[in-house]
Amino acid sequence: MSEPIAISLTLNGRALRATVAPNRVLADLIRQDQALTGTKIGCDQGTCGACTVLVDGIVTASCSTFAWQVDGKMVTTIEGVATNGALDPVQESFKSRSAFQCGYCTPGMILLAKALLAADPNPSRATIRDWISANVCRCTGYQMIIEAVEDAAQRVREGAQ
Amino acid sequence: MQTIFGSHGAIAPFQLVRPATINDAAAALADGAGACLAGGVDLLPALRAGRRVNRVVYLGGIHALKAVSRTDRAIAIGAGVTHHRLANDSEIARALPDLAGIWRNVANVRVRHAATIGGNLMARNPQYDALPALQALGARLIFAGADSRAQATDAGAADWPDGLLSAVEIPLVERRFGFDRSMKPVLSLAVSLEARDGKLSGRAAVGCAHQRPVCLALDFAGARDWGAVAARADAIADAFAADLAEPDTDWIASGGYRSTLVRVLLARQLTALARR
Numbered sequence: 001m002s003e004p005i006a007i008s009l010t011l012n013g014r015a016l017r018a019t020v021a022p023n024r025v026l027a028d029l030i031r032q033d034q035a036l037t038g039t040k041i042g043c044d045q046g047t048c049g050a051c052t053v054l055v056d057g058i059v060t061a062s063c064s065t066f067a068w069q070v071d072g073k074m075v076t077t078i079e080g081v082a083t084n085g086a087l088d089p090v091q092e093s094f095k096s097r098s099a100f101q102c103g104y105c106t107p108g109m110i111l112l113a114k115a116l117l118a119a120d121p122n123p124s125r126a127t128i129r130d131w132i133s134a135n136v137c138r139c140t141g142y143q144m145i146i147e148a149v150e151d152a153a154q155r156v157r158e159g160a161q
Numbered sequence: 162m163q164t165i166f167g168s169h170g171a172i173a174p175f176q177l178v179r180p181a182t183i184n185d186a187a188a189a190l191a192d193g194a195g196a197c198l199a200g201g202v203d204l205l206p207a208l209r210a211g212r213r214v215n216r217v218v219y220l221g222g223i224h225a226l227k228a229v230s231r232t233d234r235a236i237a238i239g240a241g242v243t244h245h246r247l248a249n250d251s252e253i254a255r256a257l258p259d260l261a262g263i264w265r266n267v268a269n270v271r272v273r274h275a276a277t278i279g280g281n282l283m284a285r286n287p288q289y290d291a292l293p294a295l296q297a298l299g300a301r302l303i304f305a306g307a308d309s310r311a312q313a314t315d316a317g318a319a320d321w322p323d324g325l326l327s328a329v330e331i332p333l334v335e336r337r338f339g340f341d342r343s344m345k346p347v348l349s350l351a352v353s354l355e356a357r358d359g360k361l362s363g364r365a366a367v368g369c370a371h372q373r374p375v376c377l378a379l380d381f382a383g384a385r386d387w388g389a390v391a392a393r394a395d396a397i398a399d400a401f402a403a404d405l406a407e408p409d410t411d412w413i414a415s416g417g418y419r420s421t422l423v424r425v426l427l428a429r430q431l432t433a434l435a436r437r
Contacts (some may be wrong), residue, residue, distance in 0.1 A: 002174040022217070025205070044204040049271060052267035059271045064205040066198075068177070069221070112270075134269035 012060035012080025049135030052108035099148035101139035191307035295305025296376035
């Protein structure tokens with residue numbers, strides 16, 4: 001009934017070939033098959049954003065995306081954000097601003113912030129709130145997260161100069 | 162071996178079909194045993210919750226479903242157009258600037274990138290926004306049947322044809338459009354004020370208050386200019402609310418409260434749009 005599907009993608013800059021059942025979701029490919037457990041499973045319904053990854057730079061709920069849907073695409077998880085062990089500016093900002101409490105939402109929040117700053121390097125606070133509203137922080141630590149994104153935006157701008 | 166817990170809920174196996182054309186998709190859905198997958202915002206949670214389908218028909222590879230085309234009289238928006246594109250496409254923004262602006266605040270950024278207009282409509286969720294907006298805009302829905310024939314129906318029609326929703330077609334007229342979503346999930350209200358050959362008309366569609374959104378024509382009681390409409394906004398809203406079927410009473414709100422909101426929000430919208 002459900003023939004396995006051969007896919008190839010780029011996962012955190014590395015070429016990956018896999019064979020997946022049609023009903024296998026991307027989150028399971030990432031967490032179970034690739035042991036990249038930085039991607040979290042929260043609501044499992046595409047609502048909370050804990051499972052957020054970037055697919056061709058677009059924020060995507062990996063729990064609600066079938067693995068075969070990323071065939072030929074570039075997938076970035078939280079493990080792919082740092083470069084050669086050096087934290088990304090967004091990660092640095094989250095760290096310096098203590099923008100996490102339990103930390104469960106942090107990977108999704110950081111990837112969301114990465115996508116936001118790629119789309120808008122100088123976002124207003126309203127824009128940051130709009131984007132961050134896609135993800136849930138059950139510790140309700142939104143204020144620090146918003147401040148961290150503002151700080152990251154400044155770091156990215158300064159880094160680009 | 163280390164155990165790593167993955168997705169909590171198993172999705173039952175299914176046959177995957179990936180058609181390249183609208184006709185092939187319509188044929189794959191003709192026996193009623195299949196389910197459409199576009200953005201997956203509704204289907205995946207449903208599958209995870211136990212819904213079983215024999216066949217999933219993936220629509221993401223059908224380029225024709227993502228087309229946007231414009232004539233002098235109407236703009237056709239493919240059912241596979243995402244909310245993000247509806248809000249940001251330059252052709253849509255030129256033709257329907259009010260709608261594009263409003264749509265930038267629908268859902269959240271992740272959903273806007275994944276979810277499609279067609280999925281929003283076919284989910285038939287009374288809380289969703291596309292149907293009341295399209296009803297107020299006087300849109301038609303275009304369905305493709307397995308026999309390759311297209312059927313069109315008004316977005317406000319009670320029954321829709323069988324087949325695959327391929328596009329929505331919105332007439333282009335001199336228009337002022339507003340959509341108050343601030344009271345969701347209690348109520349949403351889409352209003353379109355239009356001028357054709359110097360004659361004023363309008364429609365308002367109420368979402369979240371019935372099993373499906375309800376759209377009625379506005380009675381301007383002979384008003385010949387927008388200033389007169391603004392001056393009579395309260396009376397027009399009262400008449401509209403009186404004609405509207407009794408809103409539902411549920412755990413969110415009473416029907417009486419919803420009726421009051423219809424009057425208040427419609428009067429505000431009429432005033433704001435007419436004075437613009």
